[in-house]
Amino acid sequence: MYRRLFIWFVVGMTALLLVPAALAVGVHVRVEGKTRNIFGSTEPTLTVKANALDALDSASLAGEFYYHVATTSFGPYVDQIGRYLAGGSNGWVFKLNGASPPVGADAVTLKDGDKVLWYWATFGPTGGPPTLALQAMKKRGCYRVLAQDDSGKTRAAGGARLHVGGRSVLAPSGSRCVGAHKGLVTATLKGAVRSNALR
Numbered sequence: 667m668y669r670r671l672f673i674w675f676v677v678g679m680t681a682l683l684l685v686p687a688a689l690a691v692g693v694h695v696r697v698e699g700k701t702r703n704i705f706g707s708t709e710p711t712l713t714v715k716a717n718a719l720d721a722l723d724s725a726s727l728a729g730e731f732y733y734h735v736a737t738t739s740f741g742p743y744v745d746q747i748g749r750y751l752a753g754g755s756n757g758w759v760f761k762l763n764g765a766s767p768p769v770g771a772d773a774v775t776l777k778d779g780d781k782v783l784w785y786w787a788t789f790g791p792t793g794g795p796p797t798l799a800l801q802a803m804k805k806r807g808c809y810r811v812l813a814q815d816d817s818g819k820t821r822a823a824g825g826a827r828l829h830v831g832g833r834s835v836l837a838p839s840g841s842r843c844v845g846a847h848k849g850l851v852t853a854t855l856k857g858a859v860r861s862n863a864l865r
Contacts, residue, residue: 690715691778695725698785698797698859700750705729707852707863709781718760718771719744721782741770747784755789761797765818785859798823798861800853808843811853811861826855 694709705725706712712724719735719742726733734746744760745752752758760771761783767774776782787794796813799820803810811823822840829835830844830851837853844851853861 691776691780693721693776693779694781695721696781696783696862697722697725697729697731697747698783699748700786703852703860703863704731704748707850709862714776714782717776718762718767718774718782718784721776722747722760722771722784725784742772744771744784747786750786757787757789758784759787759794760784761814761816761818763818764797764799764814764820766794766816783859787859795858796823796855797859798826798853798855800851800861800864802864803841803843805843807845807847808841809837809851809853809864810841811837811855812840813855813858823853823855823858826853826858828853 690713692711693714695706695712696709697705712728714720714724722733722744731748733744735742736745744758747758759766762774763781783797785797793816796815799812799814801810809828811826812820813823814820824838824840826837826840827834828837828842828844828851830847831849835842835844850863850865852863
């Protein structure tokens with residue numbers, strides 16, 4: 667009798683321990699600050715509980731940076747990451763797979779392989795700034811820079827600059843070959859959020 671109860675106890679406890687692990691997902695997370703990358707320029711995969719707010723929490727633990735969530739009538743609101751506090755037309759927002767969801771970060775359910783980008787934004791009459799996405803082209807050492815709007819629509823980021831090994835190279839049409847190089851390549855464009863980093 668006691669042996670049977672012990673076995674059921676062990677099975678039950680094992681199930682309870684495995685459930686949270688089974689619910690976790692692996693997502694790519696990056697956090698771009700006002701003046702620099704705060705976490706994950708290469709968009710590393712982190713284990714996240716369920717939503718985009720959890721993704722920020724996992725990045726905060728991995729990157730050892732501070733963030734604050736305020737409680738509002740609309741739900742949790744990220745009002746600070748690092749040193750910058752949201753206010754006026756400036757604040758912290760996120761994108762899921764390149765688009766701004768119409769719901770809060772706690773209401774976005776993530777799945778394996780999703781990309782979550784948190785970033786500092788200044789909002790104007792047409793919304794927030796475009797975010798840059800850097801892609802490697804087939805030819806080695808060549809890159810394409812795309813600008814994504816809030817809906818996730820992309821266009822070539824003409825006039826972007828590619829940064830590699832201390833060099834800054836203009837990409838007039840949004841694409842450019844930088845030749846053989848060591849280290850990471852990133853892209854910037856005035857008025858846009860800096861890109862992810864690629865080798």
